[in-house]
Amino acid sequence: MRKRFPSLSALSYGTHWPTGKRIAIVTSAVAVLLAIAAVVALLTGGGSRRQAPGAAAPTPTGSPSSTEAAPKPSSGTGSVPPPPQIAEPVAYAKAAAQMLWSYDTRNTSRDQQLVGMHAWMTGESAYADWISVSGQVPDPVLWSRMADQEQHATASVTEGHFPSAFKQALADDPSAITKAYIYVVTVNGKQQIAWKKGGGGAEERAVTLAVQCRPSHDCALAAIAPSVTQ
Known part of the structure; x- marks a missing residue:
C-alpha cells in the first residue's frame, strides 16, 4: 500500500484558543453586544482539532506550531x-482559504511559507491572531519529511458565506461592526x-475565518476560528 503523507491544513485545524485576546479576535466583529455570547459559543465550539478525511489521512507524527512567533524576513x-x-x-476570505490550503514543499521552505502567510494578516495587533494562522503549518521536522516526499497541494473554493450566528448578531445591531x-x-x-x-x-x-475589511481599505486576515459554523 502506498504511504500517505500529511496535508498542510489537516494539521491542528483549530487548536485550543485561550481566553482573552484570542476569543476577542472573533467576537470583535460584533463587540459590545450581548448577542456576542451566542457567536462565541458557536465559533469556539470546544476548540476541538479537525482531522483530515480518511482518504488522505496523515501517517507521520508531529505537531504543528501552536505558539509560532511572527516570522522574520525570509528570502x-x-x-x-x-x-x-x-x-x-x-471574496477575500475565499482567497485566503485557498492560500491556506495550498503549499509546495518542492520550492518553498517552512520559513517562506510562514512569511508568505503573515503578509495576509491585518496590521492591527489588537485584532491579529497570528497563532491561529501559523498553527496550520507543520513543525520543522514534519515539514522536512513532507519536503523529502515533494509534497504539494492545490485548492479550489466552492463557496463562502457569513455564518447564521454572525448574520443574526449583525442584524440585531448593525452599528456593532x-x-x-x-x-x-x-x-x-x-x-x-x-x-x-x-x-x-x-x-x-471547510474553515471559518475572521476577516477585517475597513472602509476604503483592502481586507486582511485576522484569525482562523477553531470550528466551522453554518
Whole structure:
C-alpha cells in the first residue's frame, strides 16, 4: 500500500484558543453586544482539532506550531501568493482559504511559507491572531519529511458565506461592526494533494475565518476560528 503523507491544513485545524485576546479576535466583529455570547459559543465550539478525511489521512507524527512567533524576513515567499487587493469580506476570505490550503514543499521552505502567510494578516495587533494562522503549518521536522516526499497541494473554493450566528448578531445591531470591521466568513472547498512517485489524494475542506475589511481599505486576515459554523 502506498504511504500517505500529511496535508498542510489537516494539521491542528483549530487548536485550543485561550481566553482573552484570542476569543476577542472573533467576537470583535460584533463587540459590545450581548448577542456576542451566542457567536462565541458557536465559533469556539470546544476548540476541538479537525482531522483530515480518511482518504488522505496523515501517517507521520508531529505537531504543528501552536505558539509560532511572527516570522522574520525570509528570502522570498516561495509558492505563497501575495494577498489580493479585495475590499469585500467573502471574496477575500475565499482567497485566503485557498492560500491556506495550498503549499509546495518542492520550492518553498517552512520559513517562506510562514512569511508568505503573515503578509495576509491585518496590521492591527489588537485584532491579529497570528497563532491561529501559523498553527496550520507543520513543525520543522514534519515539514522536512513532507519536503523529502515533494509534497504539494492545490485548492479550489466552492463557496463562502457569513455564518447564521454572525448574520443574526449583525442584524440585531448593525452599528456593532464599526468598531473593528471584522467579518466572520465560512469557506468550503477541496484540496488536491500530491507527492512523488504518483502519490496523491483529495480532501474536502471547510474553515471559518475572521476577516477585517475597513472602509476604503483592502481586507486582511485576522484569525482562523477553531470550528466551522453554518
